[in-house]
Amino acid sequence: MFNKKRMTAVCIFLTCVFAAVCFSSPFSAIPGKRKDFTIIAKRYSYQPNRIIVNKGDSVHIKFGSVDVVHGFFLEGYDIEAEIHPGKIPFKVRHPSVETEFTYVDEIAFTADRNGKFRYRCSVTCGTLHPFMIGEFIVRPNYPFYASIGGVIGVFAAFFFNVAADRRKSESPGIASAPLRIDLFKIMPALKELLTYRWFQFILMLLNLAALVLFIFAGFFGSPIGNHNIIITVVWILWWFFLVTFMIPFGSRIWCMMCPFPFFGEWFQRRRLLGPSGSKVSTVKGYKKKWPAKLSNIWIQNILFLCLCTFSTILVTRPVTTAFVLTGLTLTATVVHIFFRRRTFCRYLCPISGWMSLYSKASMLEIRSRNNGVCKSCGSKAIIDNGRGWGCPWLINPGKMTSNSHCGMCMECINSCPNNNMTLRLRPFCSDTVIDHYDEAWMGFIMITLVILYTAIFLGPWGTLKEWANLTEMGNVSGFIIYCGIIWISSLAVAPVLWLTAAWTSKRLAGSETISARKIFLKYSYMLVPLGLLSWIAFSIPLFMINYTHIIATFSDPLGWGWNIFGNAHIHWSPLLPEYLLYVQVPLVLTGLGFALSKGYAISNDLYSDKTQAIISLVPFGMLISLITVILIFFYAW
Amino acid sequence: MVIKETIAVLSVIILLISIPLCILLYQYVFVPSTYLQEERVFNITAVGEPSGAYTLEEINGLNYWWKRFAPMTLLLEVGDQVILNLKSADSTHQFYVPELGLDPVTVTPGKVETLSFTAEKKGIYQYFCTTMCGDCHTFMTGWIVISEKDDPVKAPHPIVCPLCAPDFGIPPQTEMLDLGEYLYQKLGCVGCHGWFGKGGIRNPNYAKQYVPAHNTTTDKLFLKTPEDAAKFCKWLITHESIPQSEDNPDIPMFNFVSARYQALKDIAKKGSTPEKLDKTGPEPPLWMPAWKFRLADREFDAIILYFITLKKWEEDEEIEGADLFTQRVMLPSGSNPISERSDISAVTPA
Numbered sequence: 001m002f003n004k005k006r007m008t009a010v011c012i013f014l015t016c017v018f019a020a021v022c023f024s025s026p027f028s029a030i031p032g033k034r035k036d037f038t039i040i041a042k043r044y045s046y047q048p049n050r051i052i053v054n055k056g057d058s059v060h061i062k063f064g065s066v067d068v069v070h071g072f073f074l075e076g077y078d079i080e081a082e083i084h085p086g087k088i089p090f091k092v093r094h095p096s097v098e099t100e101f102t103y104v105d106e107i108a109f110t111a112d113r114n115g116k117f118r119y120r121c122s123v124t125c126g127t128l129h130p131f132m133i134g135e136f137i138v139r140p141n142y143p144f145y146a147s148i149g150g151v152i153g154v155f156a157a158f159f160f161n162v163a164a165d166r167r168k169s170e171s172p173g174i175a176s177a178p179l180r181i182d183l184f185k186i187m188p189a190l191k192e193l194l195t196y197r198w199f200q201f202i203l204m205l206l207n208l209a210a211l212v213l214f215i216f217a218g219f220f221g222s223p224i225g226n227h228n229i230i231i232t233v234v235w236i237l238w239w240f241f242l243v244t245f246m247i248p249f250g251s252r253i254w255c256m257m258c259p260f261p262f263f264g265e266w267f268q269r270r271r272l273l274g275p276s277g278s279k280v281s282t283v284k285g286y287k288k289k290w291p292a293k294l295s296n297i298w299i300q301n302i303l304f305l306c307l308c309t310f311s312t313i314l315v316t317r318p319v320t321t322a323f324v325l326t327g328l329t330l331t332a333t334v335v336h337i338f339f340r341r342r343t344f345c346r347y348l349c350p351i352s353g354w355m356s357l358y359s360k361a362s363m364l365e366i367r368s369r370n371n372g373v374c375k376s377c378g379s380k381a382i383i384d385n386g387r388g389w390g391c392p393w394l395i396n397p398g399k400m401t402s403n404s405h406c407g408m409c410m411e412c413i414n415s416c417p418n419n420n421m422t423l424r425l426r427p428f429c430s431d432t433v434i435d436h437y438d439e440a441w442m443g444f445i446m447i448t449l450v451i452l453y454t455a456i457f458l459g460p461w462g463t464l465k466e467w468a469n470l471t472e473m474g475n476v477s478g479f480i481i482y483c484g485i486i487w488i489s490s491l492a493v494a495p496v497l498w499l500t501a502a503w504t505s506k507r508l509a510g511s512e513t514i515s516a517r518k519i520f521l522k523y524s525y526m527l528v529p530l531g532l533l534s535w536i537a538f539s540i541p542l543f544m545i546n547y548t549h550i551i552a553t554f555s556d557p558l559g560w561g562w563n564i565f566g567n568a569h570i571h572w573s574p575l576l577p578e579y580l581l582y583v584q585v586p587l588v589l590t591g592l593g594f595a596l597s598k599g600y601a602i603s604n605d606l607y608s609d610k611t612q613a614i615i616s617l618v619p620f621g622m623l624i625s626l627i628t629v630i631l632i633f634f635y636a637w
Numbered sequence: 638m639v640i641k642e643t644i645a646v647l648s649v650i651i652l653l654i655s656i657p658l659c660i661l662l663y664q665y666v667f668v669p670s671t672y673l674q675e676e677r678v679f680n681i682t683a684v685g686e687p688s689g690a691y692t693l694e695e696i697n698g699l700n701y702w703w704k705r706f707a708p709m710t711l712l713l714e715v716g717d718q719v720i721l722n723l724k725s726a727d728s729t730h731q732f733y734v735p736e737l738g739l740d741p742v743t744v745t746p747g748k749v750e751t752l753s754f755t756a757e758k759k760g761i762y763q764y765f766c767t768t769m770c771g772d773c774h775t776f777m778t779g780w781i782v783i784s785e786k787d788d789p790v791k792a793p794h795p796i797v798c799p800l801c802a803p804d805f806g807i808p809p810q811t812e813m814l815d816l817g818e819y820l821y822q823k824l825g826c827v828g829c830h831g832w833f834g835k836g837g838i839r840n841p842n843y844a845k846q847y848v849p850a851h852n853t854t855t856d857k858l859f860l861k862t863p864e865d866a867a868k869f870c871k872w873l874i875t876h877e878s879i880p881q882s883e884d885n886p887d888i889p890m891f892n893f894v895s896a897r898y899q900a901l902k903d904i905a906k907k908g909s910t911p912e913k914l915d916k917t918g919p920e921p922p923l924w925m926p927a928w929k930f931r932l933a934d935r936e937f938d939a940i941i942l943y944f945i946t947l948k949k950w951e952e953d954e955e956i957e958g959a960d961l962f963t964q965r966v967m968l969p970s971g972s973n974p975i976s977e978r979s980d981i982s983a984v985t986p987a
Binding site for chain 1: 638641642645646648649652653656657660663664668680685696697698699701702722724725726727728729745746747748749768769770771772907908924926927928929930931
């Protein structure tokens with residue numbers, strides 16, 4: 001485990017982190033001063049939105065609100081206030097020790113913890129209430145400098161190691177077989193379960209039940225997002241689980257239980273529990289072919305961007321989410337009637353597009369055990385053969401080399417006559433091939449969106465929220481600017497930067513045979529691990545801050561005042577919010593590490609000469625580190 | 638195989654029907670069954686802008702975005718056992734009926750507050766929202782009418798917020814008088830101090846009974862003649878801050894006037910708590926909010942300037958700068974709910 005290479009990497013990393021911290025710290029201690037602030041709360045930001053003090057300062061804060069009752073919850077300092085407009089005294093308590101509020105004119109405390117702490121609204125004040133955030137920074141901000149040092153450390157350690165690698169062994173080592181664990185071999189019961197027809201049916205049925213409940217709640221329940229189950233479960237719980245667990249550990253396991261295509265697939269198959277026995281079954285419906293020109297994920301890219309343009313409205317208004325879920329279910333059903341198999345899922349579903357990209361990084365795969373068996377078999381497994389339906393995702397499972405379009409429906413496992421298909425565990429980021437521009441652009445869209453969303457939803461800038469919140473604020477020109485930022489930066493700015501890196505890379509490596517286009521496309525895979533991990537880093541706070549809303553809505557799903565399980569009135573209290581940084585930064589640093597090492601694997605495929613390979617990676621490495629630095633600025637600065 | 642398939646199909650059908658059915662049964666059969674037969678239950682939802690009302694209408698995801706909800710008028714009979722379930726559709730509100738002896742309850746989103754009381758005495762009682770909840774706040778009030786069986790009490794007109802109906806458009810900061818008038822209406826000052834500062838809104842158990850009027854501000858500032866008032870207004874428009882030692886206008890007792898002015902502005906900035914008439918009685922529901930976080934210093938000047946122009950002088954025509962005194966009407970066309978309101982406030986319970 002602890003070979004010399006790893007030790008050096010760790011040493012370089014730690015040195016960089018330590019050096020950055022030292023750099024940040026003034027050697028003379030600043031004596032604490034009194035600092036006075038008046039914070040004005042307004043839908044949906046605070047003024048000032050960033051408060052900067054030095055460690056040891058005595059901080060005095062007064063509050064005012066100009067529209068409705070707002071709260072103030074300062075993480076890490078155990079302070080919670082309730083600000084009533086028109087009243088100068090405000091209510092305050094220390095939530096960990098007190099349950100009752102007391103009226104005061106001012107709060108005073110000593111800034112004794114370094115770093116960035118956020119203050120949030122703790123009283124539901126309107127649609128964007130969960131995103132009403134301000135920042136309290138106690139300097140010297142060690143965590144921030146340590147994180148930046150971490151980026152430099154990962155970058156330096158990586159390039160030091162690959163350079164050392166180049167000097168030592170010029171001869172290509174014998175490529176070891178990629179690590180795969182055949183789950184069906186070690187757990188035969190798992191195969192029994194996954195191929196048991198009732199298993200998937202019940203999963204889908206449960207999700208369908210949830211879907212019906214959510215849509216009902218969205219239309220007829222409370223208009224307040226954080227008190228309506230459709231918002232709390234879909235956009236907090238489901239999203240968090242999907243991004244953090246399902247995609248990285250289960251590939252597109254969600255597609256196996258997704259309720260949207262339920263009715264359409266039922267129409268096509270006329271059965272719910274698999275084909276009827278031994279005779280060859282046929283799939284019903286018009287079975288039209290999707291136009292070849294559109295047989296890519298461009299439509300999904302655009303649809304996803306459209307949804308994301310309105311995401312602020314989508315994730316805070318129950319009725320909008322209800323309309324979108326209904327719309328998706330109806331579209332899926334109609335498309336299933338006219339087109340063959342899961343055309344909707346492959347070419348239209350806006351969620352499926354990015355899942356197809358990020359599932360490449362997943363640790364789970366369905367593959368054939370032995371390619372030869374599939375070749376000699378005569379592709380019986382991809383057509384309906386009475387045991388299974390044949391691949392609904394329009395691929396040949398035996399020849400599958402990437403997770404992208406495998407919906408994990410297990411039909412190939414059911415139908416394979418030779419028991420050749422299996423479920424395997426594999427290392428993170430095992431498929432490293434991007435061959436088409438649509439996928440590359442999905443990578444740009446996702447990485448741009450995660451940066452923008454981190455700024456909009458987790459940042460303290462009220463103007464951005466106002467622009468995004470079109471239907472309430474009515475700021476049309478702001479919304480146009482906001483749309484412009486989203487569309488131009490994801491569809492143009494990010495690709496142009498990437499292209500610049502590709503040109504620079506080509507120039508530096510000095511190889512004429514490899515085109516800049518190829519470099520551009522191949523390296524774009526580097527955006528997958530970093531993107532996925534930064535989406536996880538974005539989704540974890542959503543869950544940790546708002547989990548109490550989920551618990552409350554289980555007791556009162558429609559916000560009608562029910563209390564089924566007795567915890568409908570659980571008070572909002574975020575889960576260790578001041579330590580979020582210590583989850584987010586390691587995640588993006590891991591993403592950076594994976595991006596660099598996968599980038600190196602890609603460059604070794606492109607160039608036979610190791611020096612050329614390393615040099616060609618440098619511009620991309622720098623660009624990807626820059627993205628990490630931007631994210632860290634939002635997390636910690 | 639066929640049996641299994643049938644079970645599966647049945648389970649899908651049952652599921653699709655049962656979920657909405659269970660929700661409706663729980664809400665409309667189970668929940669009402671938890672109350673006693675003789676109890677009269679009202680489900681009230683508080684909603685801020687643009688309705689500014691406690692409403693008996695159901696507010697859901699579908700109608701919240703476009704509908705203006707009607708304020709409730711609760712019609713009761715003596716002897717009714719009443720249960721009020723209060724919830725909020727947006728932000729925090731407070732429900733207070735001082736004359737019924739109901740203490741203020743804070744209505745926070747996500748929680749249903751229950752009040753129960755027995756209707757004892759015939760009369761008209763006013764309920765109030767007593768925590769500021771947006772610009773419609775001062776209109777978020779209405780009536781609880783208790784009649785005797787054979788002697789019904791006529792319910793007053795409901796109070797509807799007129800603010801969001803017309804789009805005023807914000808006047809520029811330089812047009813001080815227009816700005817003052819705009820702010821006076823937009824911030825809901827009119828809800829308590831009356832249109833054109835006429836006052837006349839009853840504040841239960843307040844030492845002076847009625848919320849102070851503002852068309853008497855000129856007198857309160859000791860501006861005795863129209864000329865003085867006009868000079869003061871001009872001076873106010875041209876000067877950023879008060880008091881100033883140089884170029885004071887030629888107004889009798891100017892220092893005194895400016896001190897009064899400052900005191901008035903201070904009340905608007907810091908707010909005030911109304912004094913009780915009956916010291917042991919309930920807190921008066923209407924209180925002067927502190928506006929200092931909402932308004933800029935110059936905007937206070939603009940509002941007070943507007944008050945000064947509300948004074949009706951006898952010889953209006955001859956005054957220099959009379960254009961300042963032009964009365965503007967900014968009411969929504971058609972009805973004038975406010976005048977009705979002040980009429981009715983005077984006829985409340987014995």
